[in-house]
Amino acid sequence: MRDRTTTGALWFKVVDGEEFEALQPLESGLRDYGSRVLDVLRVLAVAEERSELDVLQDISNVSMDVHSVRTFPADSAPGLIGLDDGVQAFESLRSLIVAAAYSVSAEQPRAVQPARKPAEVLRFLREVRIGPSTEGSFILSAHTPIPPRLTSGQQPLFDAEAAGILEPTEPFERRVSLRIYDAVLAANSAAKDALVSPNGLDSFTDSVRLGVSANLCEALVGLGGESGHPFDLSLSVAPARPLAHRALPPIRFRRDHIPVLAAAAQELRERIAEEGVLVVGNVVRLHRESTGSGEISIAGTIEGEDRLRRIWMNLVEVDYEKAMRAHQEMRSVSVRGDLVRRGTRLYMRNPSAFQVNQDSEED
Template sequence: MSYESPNDERRTVGLSAIVTYLRSTGWRESGTYSRAIVWTTIVEESEVELLVPATSELRDYAERVADIVRTLAFVEERPEHEILRDLRSTRVDVYEIRTVPDTPSGTIPLSEGLRAVRGVHDILLAAATAAASPDRPSVLPSQKPLAAKAVIDQLRLGQTSVGSYVLRVESPLADASLKPAVSARDVLLLLHQAASAARDAAAETYGDNFIEFEERIGDGVSANLCDALVAIGGQRQSMFELSFSWAAASPTEADTPLVRFDSRAISTLKRAAKHLRMLPVTEAVVVIGRITHLERPRPTDKLGKVQLAGTIQGKDQRREEDRIVMRLNPQQYSLAVATHGDGRNVRVTGALRHTGRQYEISRIDQFEVLAD
């Protein structure tokens, strides 16, 4: 069994990580002093200074890092061990789930903890599956895409934090030279989008009308995602919160505020999951029409939302509709933008579902622009 002393921990904090962290939290370089760089920030209208060694080869480097940690803990009003952890994680995205069970802070009933961990795994798998495919079914396939499994395999469960009972999922940034089909960052961003959509749908749902969930399937809401969220709440349907923080070395412009689920939302999600599993299977169709509306893709979703009006041709049926929604990959979306400008029609083949308010092409097999 190995033991890492405090000095060993501090020596693992590289200078580049310290500089990255300071820049991301509002500190500024303001000069030099002896063999150190002076960094400053403003706290309650007063300037605070921090000395960062110019090299990690100093014999007292660990002590210098300890001084930095103490100063940051004072400025941020956080425990030193959390500051040290974050300094060592400047290339890590973090997803935290704060549960509020009716037990002493920092604990959770064993059976509820098991459900929560399983729910955390399943919600991430649901988001990874949605991110790995342009299809957005109401029930995810039992056989998950290899790209989704690859993302899950690189995530790790970190040390829990103080406050009720907090589960921490860490996602190290991929090497810049690697270009995976789906990155862990893509998955976490889509998870925030889907969880927010599920929360909003639950807030707007009353009785047994689950149309709000049906209309958010394209945002990543599925029966699997709802079931996973319910599992995190446990049998007692305890309130929980999802929060996201992004690697200081690679910040994102996406707005990802905290997502909270209370007992009413959890109860609604449980019923919504059953409803989504009972939706009729989508039908194969060909749609020919003109694009009437385009929406830029969200930062959390690489798919662009497009609306068209035209003719739906299915088995033994043909009908005209003025609101048919679909989500296109970046290449298809670029074609749609060009088509919208010149008024040409498009032909789309795929699977169609009806939410009660609109028709949506949930799986696109072919998208092409027709000649004049």
């Protein structure tokens, strides 16, 4: 029930037999606008038995899906983390979001995702924001703007239930949010299975269809830092676009889950090749017995990455001859193929389109 004027709306709500009322200002130009908003926060905090700061954060995030990662670094006071672990945590949170966004964007789920990401994923990343820290252990959060669900009426101030009819499909942003949660939940379940099941890491390959990938597992390992500390991940959906009948409890990773995730990422990369990768670099090693095909290694970069890698491959005779010439003339080469990891080495299967680049004289 409410009364409304041109400058304010009076809301009433009965909670456990006690009636609460709040006067919501509708014009930000009112002289006492700030005081009236503060009064509303106080009423809501008492009615919901929460802090005013928590209520304010919910209001600020009304159109945001919020993923929070709570880490528990050893030997650190609440709210603190080692510099290296902190930097790694933020980078890993980004990698986690990228892995989920790619799995939503791709036509088929892939156990090993390509370094080069579609434009849709890159556009989405530009919309995601890092949120402020909160009380407790070291907490980082990612805030994703979510388009509101259009309804025929205004959501009541105190009402926690969604109004209107749920749309049959969710927007890309919400699908990424749910993919993050579901894929992390699947990886968590697979890690638990791997600790007790004789099938080892098969649960991870079975969960690729849910968004689990080597990239996602590596991101989760990074959230644990160098020391592999425990952490949990939670999702708070935007109130402007609520989910019906879906519980989203926090997902907790123990310290013993971290090495399992690392082993799963390596296993996936060794079992499944990353297809159609472009490598550009310099030939640093050549080897063949006499004539015909031979093995080379290239020190270069993979398309979509800046890090220098060393990649090994076998070339047919005509391409091996090109590699020899490039090595003698100190020219760079490019080649496309499928990357797979064997131990600590990267190998390219099915190399094709091998060519010597026409480097400029300045290079």
